Amino acid sequence: MLPLPQSRHLATAIPGPGSLRLAQRRAAAIPRGVSSTVAVYAARADGGIVEDVDGNRLIDLGSGIAVTTVGAAAPRVVEAVRDQVGAFTHTCFMVTPYEGYVAVAEELNRLTPGSHEKRSVLLNSGAEALENAVKIARSYTHKTAVVAFDHGYHGRTNLTMALTAKSMPYKSGFGPFAPDIYRAPASYPYRDGLFDKDLAADGDLAAARTIGVIESQIGAHNLAALVIEPIQGEGGFIVPAPGFLPALAAWCRDNNVVFIADEVQTGFARTGAMFACEHEDGLVPDLICTAKGIGGGLPLAAVTGRAEIMDAPHVSGLGGTFGGNPVACAAALGALATVEADDLVGRARQIERLMLQRLGLAQADDDRIGDVRGRGAMIAVELVQPGTCEPDRALTKSLAAACHRAGVIVLTCGTYGNVVRLLPPLTISDELLEEGLDVLIGELGKL
Template sequence: MPPLPQNRHLVTEIPGPGSMRLARRRAAAVARGVGSTLPVYAARAGGGIVEDVDGNRLIDLGAGIAVTTVGAAAPRVVDAVREQVAEFTHTCFMVTPYEGYLAVAEALNRATPGTHEKRSVLLNSGAEALENAVKIARSYTHKSAVVAFDHAYHGRTNLTMALTAKSMPYKSGFGPFAPDVYRAPASYPYRDSLIDKDLGSDGGRAAERTIGVIESQIGAHNLAALVIEPIQGEGGFIVPAPGFLPALLAWCRDNNVVFIADEVQTGFARTGAMFACEHEPIAPDLICTAKGIGGGLPLAAVTGRAEIMDAPHVSGLGGTFGGNPVACAAALGAFATVEAEDLVGRARRIERLIFERLGRAQADDDRIGDVRGRGAMIAIELVRSGTADPDPDLTKALAAACHRAGVIVLTCGTFGNVVRLLPPLTISDDLLAEGLDVLVGELAKL
């Protein structure tokens, strides 16, 4: 098959007839509760393009929700997967282990922040990683309570729904949820500054507010773990004020509380560092990863301090498919791609290009309340003109207009008013610039 052309090209309206035929099949076969952002069906993807079954080529500013960081068909990943599939697809690491699992664990132990001795366990999804991180923390501390944050998202399983803040669509109607999970205020600089300018810029002050809630409403003597995204994802790509994360980590260390960093969306070169924790920098006790580490295949991990990771009894961790050999091969191909192509540096360049373009747009349009993020994880918070009131209707309309124009963008945010940009790091400058021009142009029409 010839290489996928790297240009936006629309041959039908979105969706086209082929996608509409598949949509009719979907309605008869797939559960209604599974949503999709775009009504198009993919046929090929690579670089910065997704091609649908009608031959439309769309600029990809979503990367499968930060999964195809190294591209949707990265050659090193493809080659590694082909080679492994020809050898064996499964034995179960808990039955007859294999070297690929070890190699991925070793790579994660080297790559994650901190020089302390580490261990890893491989799993299938980000939610499963969070579930296991909490199990490990409870086993280590012999305490049960867990703190999560306003605007947090950690998954769709029972425990991770309890950790997640937003009700619709993630939690509504699915309770009761796992007990002994509590919520504390996060650092949200844009909105905190509307209340108190210093609170929005001083992470130490924001941490004092958080710690005060934890100590008064839960008590450190009951708390096993604090679970936090270094940059909140579904909550709106919220980058905490400088000093917030280090202050929380210091408090955790003083109080025998395990600091769990959810790097499922932020990890693996996405933010212009291998892990978002490195921007402060901090070295969490446990780091949960998924999405980008598998090169598009399902893989997740918990990596952390050896003494904490080794707390659970033998056979207390695991799972039939955790660390599947094909997914491990893909992960090793993805690690090699990040290093060989300097995708950490590439993410930093993408950040500069996006901020430069959106900064100009923000100066001309007061409905762009905030532009924030790091690397190739950037968001636009949309508000009603002349106010800071969230505008979810404008956000929904802008995303739909971009989709019709052949640009994949995603939305998020507790208030439904954030457009998030997560391009694959393999996207070209020209494609990225065109996608941003479409985004800004469509906003100007609304």
């Protein structure tokens, strides 16, 4: 098959006739609860392009929600998967183990922050990783309560819905949820700054507010774990004030509380560091949950952490039939090798500079852009009503739809539904990225 041209091309209207025919089949086969962001059906993808069944080529600023960090057909991933499929597709690591699982665990133990002894367990999804991290923390501390945060998102299973802050569409109508889950205020500099400039800039002050809530409403003696995204994803790509995360981690250490970092969306070079925690000097989580970018597009997740915590559950207390599937493990080894060999951490920093410069100029010219924020190739634009800080959900929805019609894949997020999030693959060219941003800003100007 010929290489996929790295250029935007609209052969038909979006969606085209082939996608419309598939949409009819879908409506008769798949429940309405499964939604899709863009109305096209993919045929091929690679680099910064997704090609649909009608021959349209769309610039990919979504990466399958931060999954195809190394591209959707990275050569090392493709080769590793082909070799593994030819050997065997499954034996179950809990029945007859295999080297791939061990090798991925070794790589995670090496790459995650901290020089302490570590262990890793492999699973299928980010939600499953969070579920297991909570199990491990409860087993280690012999306590049950868990604190999650305003604006946080951790998954769609029962426990992770309880951890997730936003009700619609993730939780509404699906309760009751797992008990003994509590919520505390996060650091949201843009919104905090609307009423307290010091709180917005001072992570220690923001952490003191959070800790005060935890101590007065839950009590450290009841608390097994604190679960937080170093940069909140679905909540709006919220980067906390400097010092916020280290202050929480220090409090956890002093109170026998396991600090769990949810790096499902932020891990593996996405933010211009191998892990987002590394942007804060000395921040070393007890447990790190990963998924998405680890597998090069195949389903894989992990919990990695301090050996004494990871070893707390009894024998056979952790596992799963497909956890650490051999094909997914092969893909992960190919993806991790690509991240390091191609310096994708450095590439993410280049992408950050390009996007922040371009979007910063747009913000100066348009008072509907309330905030531009993020790290690496994880950048957000928060849209507000003109001359105010009131979230503009309708504008955000219209902008995303306009970009899709113009051949650029963007995603939305945010507690208030007013954030456009940009997650390009780290293999995208500067030219494609700039064109995608031109379309985004141009379409905003038309609305």
